[in-house]
Amino acid sequence: MTDDILQTKVKEHFGDRFTVTIPHPNRAWITVSVEELPELAKWLKDDLGYYHCSTITGLDSGEVFEALYHVTAGAGELTLRVAVPKTNPHLPTLTAIWPGAILYERELQDMFGLVIDGHPDPRRYVLPEDWPDGVYPLRKDYVYTYQEAPPAKRGE
Amino acid sequence: MPTIKVPLGPQHPALKEPESFKFELDGERIVDVDVRMGYAHRGIEKGFEARNFTQGIYLAERICGICSHSHTTPFAQNAEELLKLEIPPRAKWIRSLVGELERIHSHLLWLGVAGHEVGFDSLFMYTWRDRELVLDMLEHISGNRVHYGMNTIGGVRRDISAEQVTKLKEMNDIVTARTDYYIKMCTAEPTFMARISGVGPLTTQQALDLNAVGPMARASGVKRDVRKDDPYAAYGEIPFDVITADSCDILGRAVVRVFELLQSVKIVDYILKNMPAGDIKVKAPRKIPSGEAIARYEAPRGENIHFMKSNGTEKPDRVKVRAPTYANMPATIVSLRGGYVADIPITVAAIDPCFCCADRMVRLVDPRKGRNDLLSWPQLQQYSRDWLRKMGTVPRSERSGGLSPIFRGI
Secondary structure, three states: HHHHHHHHHHHHHHHHOOOOOEEEEEEEEEOOOOOOOHHHHHHHHHHHHOOOEEEEEEEEOOOEEEEEEEEOOOEEEEEEEEEEEOOEEEEEOOOOHHHHHHHHHHHHHHHOOOOOOOOOOOOOOOOOOOOOOOOOOOOOOOOOOOOOOOOOOOOO | OOOOOEEEOEEEEOOOOOOOEEEEEEEEEOEEEEEEEEOOOHHHHHHHHOOOOOOHHHHHHHHOOOOHHHHHHHHHHHHHHHHHHOOOHHHHHHHHEEEEHHHHHHHHHHHHHHHHHOOHHHHHHHHHHHHHHHHHHHHHHOOOOOOOOEEEEOOOOOOOOHHHHHHHHHHHHHHHHHHHHHHHHHHHHHHHHHHOOOOOOOHHHHHHHOOOOOHHHOOOOOOOOOHHOOOOOOOOOOOOOOOOOOOOHHHHHHHHHHHHHHHHHHHHHHHHHHHOOOEEEOOOOOOOOOOEEEEEEEOOOOOEEEEEEOOOOOEEEEEEOOHHHHHHHHHHHHHOOOOOOOHHHHHHOOOOOOOOOOOOEEEEEEEOEEEEEEEEEHHHHHHHHHHHHHHOOOOOOHOOOOOOHHHOOO
């Protein structure tokens, strides 16, 4: 899927609802609201052949959390940007559209505390079972405290 | 007959890496599989946020021990995209050269592991012997066998001299001849083919739906290769074919990999003959302007994706890494279902897994009592001390003597 075909198709189907921005060749971005996300995702897969969800990136952007869905149909990489409020971070599951996204959604729950509504298997995936509840390591308020160990002395 | 549940791991049934499978078995047949990863999540994504970009490239190198170049290249590509830096052509060709050498040694390693898992240890010894030639050459050109440290933001750190090109050509000729032998082996050796044919099935539709990547997807007839689809480094200028197979089983994954070996040695040959002269790097500033970038890279195991967000400082705001084994996990579960217990090691090894992690918890299942306990690290330490006392040994922590501090806790 080349950049201009994608732009034309989105324009034809959705009019001005979504804007495709292309900051770099083969890297398209669409900003979408949580409510519109499943509709857009389904259309991308069924009509344009975006069958491959590469991964989901979580972002702590100060006021909001953002989820970036990286999807591809061969050539370019399309990213769907969704923002959710920090007070009520809920996202719908997209596993019905991209079954391969199941583990990425679980990782998003572990690392950012986003709640994926309707997820078929919402157990922990990356973090251990004895990790405290409500602590999400990739949020910005989780401080990185790891210190490099001092180099070992001779004879130790 | 009721099914029984068998835990396998946290040690890998095929490679020496930690992850845990829970198999639900009906006799010898696998009914269902549950996989648990993250035993050795090292917090690298958080670690990137605490390091500057130059340190980040060395951290990226250490994500994986086999495909180290496959992580530094997308990291550097992202930084260069944000800096709007065009790297010299020679640097791009050297990146591709090291990437292909890495693919050759990784595929040879896989072929050896696959041979070992199906009881064909001569193959394991042959391939690992030939792999040494590639590792020696990588050491010759970069100074290291696996963590080459070739990439830097703005190009590569070391040039390839004329004398090194001659040596690389000699090595490449030997590996090309050996590759022909391995191709014959994977396409004509009846016992090897009979053992892996039809094992670990994954249909084309499943590979598409479950977002499989790399040789796993290509062996199921999905023609995806980032080097062709979205060329990076010098791949836009290098002729090569994307290898696919339609047998949708482990034989297909083996065939795809040996033919990819052939493509890789051809690419190395082409690079050595056509590499442009010139500079190998341009100077990059320490601070990287705000912005977001995505880089894709075809690692030996499949597609690597890196996302980078910079906030205009010396340190990245966020770096996201998606390695190919992670993407192939749902497809592995499907390919294990319906198979036999004896096929577990080869089916898991067939994705060429790479779980780069360190243990943090242990699951203990007592088969007689049916107890399923989770032990935290202090509990595990206590358990091991009690066990040692029961066996009549004094735990190390209670012994006197000059022990290394890392052992003192146990």
